[in-house]
Amino acid sequence: MGTITKALNLLNFFSPSHPEIGLTEFRTLSGQDKATVHRHLIELAANGFLEQNPVTKGYRLGPAILRLAAVRERLFPARTLVAPLVERLATDLGELVHVSLREGDHLSPLCHHDALIHGTRVYFDEAELLPLHATASGLAMLAFGPDHLLSDLLADPLEASTRFTITDPDDLRQTVERVQTEGVAFIDQGFELHVSSFGVPVFGDLQEAVGTMAVAVPTARMTDELKRKIPVALIEAATEVTEELGGTVPPHLRRIWLNAA
Amino acid sequence: MGTITKALNLLNFFSPSHPEIGLTEFRTLSGQDKATVHRHLIELAANGFLEQNPVTKGYRLGPAILRLAAVRERLFPARTLVAPLVERLATDLGELVHVSLREGDHLSPLCHHDALIHGTRVYFDEAELLPLHATASGLAMLAFGPDHLLSDLLADPLEASTRFTITDPDDLRQTVERVQTEGVAFIDQGFELHVSSFGVPVFGDLQEAVGTMAVAVPTARMTDELKRKIPVALIEAATEVTEELGGTVPPHLRRIWLNAA
């Protein structure tokens, strides 16, 4: 692992529930030497990616990130374009919907919306990276994204998030194949207990899935009716998202989706 | 300069007008060896800070930046809080208003708004870092920010953006002192030709300016009336911004500002 990766990984320890982190805590989180971590923090701060609270000496994410995010959004206004579609689907279904983009061998949430009409609801953290083998989104990405994802993933043992997570390589391979023929991924409590979800791919400029759209429902609330309604609505919405992103759904998947509707 | 800084600097070459950059172009922009740049790009991409266009082989900003920006915004929703105030002031004055945060020895735009009611208008690029000695915002930051900024800045020769940029160290020192006593910075065409601007500091948790608020006007349109109106309105708005950010205006500056109004 190179120096750059080590430093950038430090940024990933931040989350809404953990917005400020001190030197010692970084050391334990990252498992690296204090001096190393400190120098990395200093350098990240010098570049505006972090800033230090002068009182507590803790570090928090800095303004450079906002500046770059503005550039990215202007170039490729994914969030702005996609948010309304996510909101509409969430409202129609009354459930949590999210769109995520692939970031290496994980999925990175782009935006989400929860209709908030039910008492129980799914907790969703936009700061958390989603694993490919444990989520419906991930399966959709494995099925329709770059081919190397699956083989790369199987190079190391699969980590279990819950006792329902697929950890057997052959099992995963078969599941991905089924998603490829069915066009929609479904997982029951693979990532979080008591949460079931459906996922489908969304496509960019060409042929390859760049992200996913998914619906997550508390398992207790999942009915046969929802199991019929969600895939249909999801396919329709994902097609729109793909169009908004200037992409095209590959013909063979389009045919599968037409049959499903 | 450490490896991390070199890599992160690569990200700064992106701008709305320059959203995708190839390996060779990065090499000339950064002045570093091609192999070095390439390895840095690969590593940034592996962490989601960049992504590669598979067709053109060019690199663009990646989804990790959006994810982190979401965390930062949730922790410290500066943009969300400040945007309405910027918009109101811009509408009231009919001119371009922006709020920027300090990022090392530069200012990083947080948000801006242009009333767009005039034919001529100031071009403002949220992706561009603002120098401290050439902009009204920068002078406000030098005057009310951390003390070391000015001395650090004077360690190297001052770069001229236009023929009006202050480049003489003594001149700069005097100008900063004047800003400290007057409470408002004014610069005529110091950064862009035909643009004049006023700038004031905004404060965070303690005593020290964390950012600035500024109004930029095409020099041709600058009247005596505007020169009276803008500082008053700016002071009022910046006070509100400071409050929104949970900060306080230092007492001595508050007194200066009261006299000005």
Next chain:
DNA sequence: CAAAAAGGGTTCAAATAATGAACCAGAGGT
């Protein structure tokens, strides 16, 4: 249409920059 240029990407010895055990300093706490 062949040749050359230009862009992306890779290699490996040489050198520079990252590393980490030990150390310093201040703030609470007992």
Next chain:
DNA sequence: ACCTCTGGTTCATTATTTGAACCCTTTTTG
């Protein structure tokens, strides 16, 4: 007064970064 927990620094050792030269493919051009 002592311990301890925090952030921060030092410097010899080590390992990672570096860059000239190279390869391959695409595009330009005489």
